[in-house]
Amino acid sequence: xxxxxxxxxxxxxxxxxxxxxxxxxxxxxxxxxxxxxxxxxxxxxxxxxxxxxxxxxxxxxxxxxxxxxxxxxxxxxxxxxxxxxxxxxxxxxxxxxxxxxxxxxxxxxxxxxxxxxxxxxxxxxxxxxxxxxxxxxxxxxxxxxxxxxxxxxxxxxxxxxxxxxxxxxxxxxxxxxxxxxxxxxxxxxxxxxxxxxxxxxxxxxxxxxxxxxxxxxxxxxxxxxxxxxxxxxxxxxxxxxxxxxxxxxxxxxxxxxxxxxxxxxxxxxxxxxxxxxxxxxxxxxxxxxxxxxxxxxxxxxxxxxxxxxxxxxxxxxxxxxxxxxxxxxxxxxxxxxxxxxxxxxxxxxxxxxxxxxxxxxxxxxxxxxxxxxxxxxxxxxxxxxxxx
Numbered sequence: 001x002x003x004x005x006x007x008x009x010x011x012x013x014x015x016x017x018x019x020x021x022x023x024x025x026x027x028x029x030x031x032x033x034x035x036x037x038x039x040x041x042x043x044x045x046x047x048x049x050x051x052x053x054x055x056x057x058x059x060x061x062x063x064x065x066x067x068x069x070x071x072x073x074x075x076x077x078x079x080x081x082x083x084x085x086x087x088x089x090x091x092x093x094x095x096x097x098x099x100x101x102x103x104x105x106x107x108x109x110x111x112x113x114x115x116x117x118x119x120x121x122x123x124x125x126x127x128x129x130x131x132x133x134x135x136x137x138x139x140x141x142x143x144x145x146x147x148x149x150x151x152x153x154x155x156x157x158x159x160x161x162x163x164x165x166x167x168x169x170x171x172x173x174x175x176x177x178x179x180x181x182x183x184x185x186x187x188x189x190x191x192x193x194x195x196x197x198x199x200x201x202x203x204x205x206x207x208x209x210x211x212x213x214x215x216x217x218x219x220x221x222x223x224x225x226x227x228x229x230x231x232x233x234x235x236x237x238x239x240x241x242x243x244x245x246x247x248x249x250x251x252x253x254x255x256x257x258x259x260x261x262x263x264x265x266x267x268x269x270x271x272x273x274x275x276x277x278x279x280x281x282x283x284x285x286x287x288x289x290x291x292x293x294x295x296x297x298x299x300x301x302x303x304x305x306x307x308x309x310x311x312x313x314x315x316x317x318x319x320x321x322x323x324x325x326x327x328x329x330x331x332x333x334x335x336x337x338x339x340x341x342x343x344x345x346x347x348x349x350x351x352x353x354x355x356x357x358x359x360x361x362x363x364x365x366x367x368x369x370x371x372x373x374x375x376x377x378x379x380x381x382x383x384x385x386x387x388x
Contacts, residue, residue: 011178011179012178012179012182012357012360014179015179015180015182015183015186016182016183016186016357018183018186018187019182019183019184019185019186019187019188019189019190020186020189020190021190022187022190023186023187023188023189023190023191024190024191026187026191028118031118031187031188031191032118032119032120032121033121034118034180034183034184034187034188035118035119035120035121035184035188036120036121036122037180037181037184038120038181038184038185038188038349038353039120039123039124039349040124041177041180041181042349042352043123043124043125043126044126045174045338045349045352046127046128046342047126047127047128047129048128048169048174049128049135049335049338049339049342050128050129050130050131050134050135050339051128051129051135051166052166052169052170052335052336052339053135053139053322053336053339054135054138054139054142054162054166055162055163055165055166055167056163056166056167056336058139058142058143058146058159058162058163059143059146059159059160059162059163061139061140061143061144061146061147062143062146062147062149062156062159070385071272071275071276071381071385072279074381074384074385075275075276075279075280075283075377075381076279076283078377078380078381079279079280079283079284079377080283080320082220082284082286082373082377083283083284083285083286083289083320084289084316084317084320085286086216086286086287086289086290087289087290087293087316087319087320088313088316089212089216089290090212090289090290090291090293090294090297091293091297091309091312091313091316093208093212093294094208094293094294094297094298095297095307097208098205098208098294098297098298098301099301101204101208102204102298102301102302118187118188118191131343135339140321146159170335174335178356178360181353181356182353182356182357185350185353185354185357188350189350202357202358204298205294205295205298205358206358206362208294209290209291209294209295209362209365210362210365212290212294213287213290213365213366213368213369216286216287216290216369216373217236217369217372217373218232218233218236220286220373220376221233221235221236221239221375221376223376223380224376224377224379224380225379227379227380227383228379228380228382228383230266230267230379235266235375235376235379236372238262238265238266238375239259239262239263239266239372239375240372241258241261241262242255242258242259242262242263242368242371242372242374242375243368243371243372244368245258245259245371246259246364246367246368246370246371246372252281252282252367252370252371252374255281255367255371256277256278256281259277259281259371259374259375260273260274260277260278262375263276263277263374263375263378263379266375266378266379267379267382268375268378268379268381268382269382272378272381272382272385273378273382276374276377276378276381277374277378280373280374280377280378281370281371281374284370284373284374284377285320285323285333285370286369286370286373287365287366287367287368287369287370287373288323288333288366288367288370289316289319289320289323290366290369291358291359291362291365291366292319292333292334292337292341292355292359293312293315293316293319295355295358295359296315296341296345296347296355297312299347299351299354299355300345303351305346311344311345314344315340315341315344315345318340318344319337319340322336322337322339322340323336323337333359333366334355334356334359334360338352338355338356341355
């Protein structure tokens with residue numbers, strides 16, 4: 001998994017660079033080939049997104065429900081609350097910082113858009129079997145129902161097999177084709193003259209989000225330190241091996257052994273650490289939430305799209321649920337999120353491609369924030385349940 005993700009990042013960087021450099025010089029017929037591919041890939045992605053949501057969320061909720069007890073409830077509530085808080089922090093920080101930071105980008109983009117463009121040779125349409133919101137509702141309700149059945153039931157096995165199929169589709173079809181898709185997007189933007197505005201935005205967004213990640217981690221450990229009466233900076237220092245491991249693996253699941261070891265070094269009891277860390281690796285996604293919300297706001301600003309808090313609050317609530325099974329799948333978080341990004345925020349295929357490129361470029365930072373914050377949650381749980 002580590003090799004796959006590292007190679008994916010390199011491929012996407014290469015696709016971005018080549019698309020940017022070649023765009024002004026390619027003949028139109030060549031560019032239209034990639035435009036045709038991108039049109040097909042966008043349709044394929046839209047078709048698969050509801051299936052991806054169902055395939056990842058149903059078994060995850062089903063397995064969560066099979067574990068009973070107050071510790072489970074407390075862990076889920078704290079992890080989901082932390083993820084939602086991260087989304088709100090990202091919203092208010094981004095709406096305060098990005099308008100001035102990205103001032104003038106929308107006008108530059110509009111000027112660039114009127115030059116020339118690459119159109120596909122033909123288009124194929126195959127609408128999804130059902131929409132994103134029905135997929136979320138169905139997944140949630142079916143997952144709850146599944147949690148009442150035995151793991152060896154017919155529907156339990158079916159859900160596990162469906163999850164395997166979806167995971168394979170992501171790993172063997174969607175992920176390998178993403179660099180080609182992003183190459184085509186940046187080729188088209190470079191051809192039309194937009195690309196340098198976008199790259200300038202990328203650099204600014206990544207810098208701001210990294211600073212927000214650091215602030216989020218400090219805040220999480222300050223809260224945990226206040227509850228457990230421990231030094232937050234000493235705890236954060238103890239969790240650094242998990243942070244740097246996650247930078248390399250880009251996977252919450254792959255980092256579990258290190259996260260677990262460092263969490264126990266914080267004084268968390270073995271039974272609580274053994275329960276909470278693997279669970280939080282699946283359901284605690286504060287770093288990923290911060291990334292996605294911030295990137296969405298930045299891209300909406302440069303496109304001149306209005307930003308409404310009520311819409312974004314609903315988006316944050318849904319995103320916290322949609323991503324719960326994503327950390328074990330390469331690119332799973334953005335794949336699970338892209339459907340509601342399109343349906344609730346109105347992102348077109350080009351904006352979705354930019355989101356994917358931005359997310360993967362910062363994937364290691366978001367994952368590192370996720371797993372490091374898991375240690376803070378475990379410390380709080382240890383304080384609450386130590387005597388029990």
